[in-house]
Amino acid sequence: MATGRTHRPATRSRGIPEATVARLPLYLRALTALSERSVPTVSSEELAAAAGVNSAKLRKDFSYLGSYGTRGVGYDVEYLVYQISRELGLTQDWPVVIVGMGNLGAALANYGGFASRGFRIAALIDADAHLAGRLIAGLPVRHADELEDIVEDNQVSIGVITTPAGAAQEVCDRLVAAGVTSILNFAPTVLTVPDGVDVRKVDLSIELQILAFHEQRKAGEELSEAVDSVTPPVAAKTVRGGIKRPGSDGDLPAVMPA
Amino acid sequence: MATGRTHRPATRSRGIPEATVARLPLYLRALTALSERSVPTVSSEELAAAAGVNSAKLRKDFSYLGSYGTRGVGYDVEYLVYQISRELGLTQDWPVVIVGMGNLGAALANYGGFASRGFRIAALIDADAHLAGRLIAGLPVRHADELEDIVEDNQVSIGVITTPAGAAQEVCDRLVAAGVTSILNFAPTVLTVPDGVDVRKVDLSIELQILAFHEQRKAGEELSEAVDSVTPPVAAKTVRGGIKRPGSDGDLPAVMPA
DNA sequence: ATGTCTTTGTGAACGCGTGCACAAAGATGG
DNA sequence: CCATCTTTGTGCACGCGTTCACAAAGACAT
Structure with missing residues (x-):
């Protein structure tokens, strides 16, 4: 029924895992920065640090693209920039x-x-x-x-x-x-x-809400949430002929950007 | 060494999986819309369709929050709005x-x-x-x-x-x-x-690049990429004393928003 | 009170992603 | 040419997330 399959179709495209594809732009950015500083080669360890990921993960990611590294040396920056750009389709308009x-x-x-x-x-x-x-x-x-x-x-x-x-x-x-x-x-x-x-x-909005969740958790670790648990609306109970609803309607109006 | 642990710490916060937390705002939005239309209850199937997810996933997500549903009926919209809001910390300022x-x-x-x-x-x-x-x-x-x-x-x-x-x-x-x-x-x-x-x-920029990747893949399925594979820069080969790099530098300058 | 019917809540299986740890590859020095 | 040393590429195991499928729970009718 064509349910709006948003985000991560989990369909492994041409053998390259979705998670890897999502990281390629990250690597590309780090490599571009190195390229501008005319750094010729970079090891997986260095590049991983620059991109903020695990070095083993990075090597595995690159292995999906092919063997573009040189053992004992590392990866050629320019070459890798080109390969990733091409893989992502950025050589096209x-x-x-x-x-x-x-x-x-x-x-x-x-x-x-x-x-x-x-x-x-x-x-x-x-x-x-x-x-x-x-x-x-x-x-x-x-x-x-x-x-x-x-x-x-x-x-x-x-x-x-x-x-x-x-x-x-x-x-x-x-x-x-x-x-x-x-x-x-x-x-x-x-x-x-x-x-x-x-x-x-x-x-x-979703990103902020996720942050708020973790923030609340951090704050609620010392004081074991004594404030928020005061009189939570009574749980829904059936009363013959329907469900008793606690609050009224009209909270949290839907919003839109711009 | 405090590597910038961005996104998904994979730390299951208080038993609620990170993936579930990321979906709660989605459910909340769908529920809010129902609330405004004064819909009293909703089944997991209906709500899942509105949020664009699998109904089993939705039920499991809610099960982490507690048993807020009523078998044979569904979930009380208002009550669920409150519970999710509270869980996400949105009842705070x-x-x-x-x-x-x-x-x-x-x-x-x-x-x-x-x-x-x-x-x-x-x-x-x-x-x-x-x-x-x-x-x-x-x-x-x-x-x-x-x-x-x-x-x-x-x-x-x-x-x-x-x-x-x-x-x-x-x-x-x-x-x-x-x-x-x-x-x-x-x-x-x-x-x-x-x-x-x-x-x-x-x-x-990353989101667009991911789209471009899939777009390229879609386009390259009929014509098996005859255009892009013309003379790719020769692979890096060692020449004693360094690595031969194919292109020059200065491609794809780093950019910033605003 | 009893039976039927709907919908939840979850046990279990599976697949993907991650990270460890190591063997293989190749550069570098003598 | 041989030995050593660095770094890649990957086999493997583990854990998280997803999905199926079903038993249990409760509403509703009689």
Whole structure:
């Protein structure tokens, strides 16, 4: 039933584990820094430290790409940069559209990390007609009506969604229908897509909530949570004909970015 | 040696698996939506569909929190919202500072998802003196000199870093020294922190690169990569006294957000 | 009170990811 | 050419996370 298979499809693509793929950009960044300092070679130990991972893990990751190291010496920095770039597809040009020109969309448009990695912003799109034509990061905002044309004309295969949550699924559907097969979703919604389309999700609120959980745990270790356990709403009990619900409704309103 | 243990410490906190904690905000969002529609109860199957996960996984996740369901009926929406909120620590007030008021920092400051989930922006901080005093999202930007005072005065335990990569580690060190124990890092750098401090990383560039990898794989399935395999730089070979490196240096310059 | 029917909660099996530890490879020095 | 020393590449074991499948629990009807 095409349940919006977000994050980690666990499908091992061409023998390279998903976890490894997720680390390749990390290695690439560390290697690029070394390259700029004209460091010729690097050992797995050094590179692992720079990337913040275990050295054995790094060697195993690289082993999936092939034997690019030299025993007794290490890895050739330039060569590895090239191999990883190629493996990730960064030697190609990837036209990208960003839909939703709120604060976040504008931030992404200005984000330098795109262009330098082979990602070219083909267009910025927004549903607000007032924004149409305005320049953001040197590019004119196009109206949402043009979405299909833009995607098809520019052979766009990657779409970034930074719209409010309510609009995300519709935008997603239109992108997919027009030919987009990879989506980076910043809207706090579960997107449903057909098979063959990849969705990755970035959710700022979720990250903070995870931090809050650990933070609470750290704080609650000394004082064994005496404050929070005062009168928790009584557990749901059946009363013939339904379930008694403790609180009222309308807490924690759903929110959206931008 | 305190290697910047980013993401997933794999430390099972109080019996609740890390993977489960990461999904709780997802369930909470789905439940909140149901709550607003005044839906009294929901089955694991329905809620799982709304959250985009497997129903068995959802039930197991909830089982770590306790037995909050009613067999034959499902889960009480309001009660579950409360329980998850409490478990995540969202019933508390979490003062947060955002350091780095570039485009991304401003976007986060305007992001509505913070305040509504118990996260209160205690201050916006930037190193640029020209920005000091300017209002962003209704809050005045404070100068970086005040960082320590702000953190201590407001009992801030969570810090968000949206500075350029070069400044991130120093900002991180200062935040930690002042008492921050959880950091959400948007700068493309590996942060090194002492034990007891949690770091979560959000990297826009990495997400896109992962998408590109899969995209390339999809595209390369029909035409078996005839274009990209033309004359790959010859593998590194030793020539007595060093390693022959194929390309020159200076490719893919390191970049930073904002 | 008893039976039926729905849905939870979980035991068990499986697969992926991680990290240890070591053998093989190759560079370097004599 | 041989010995030594460094560093890679990987076999193996372990633990976490996911999923299946089912027994137990409780609602609801009679």
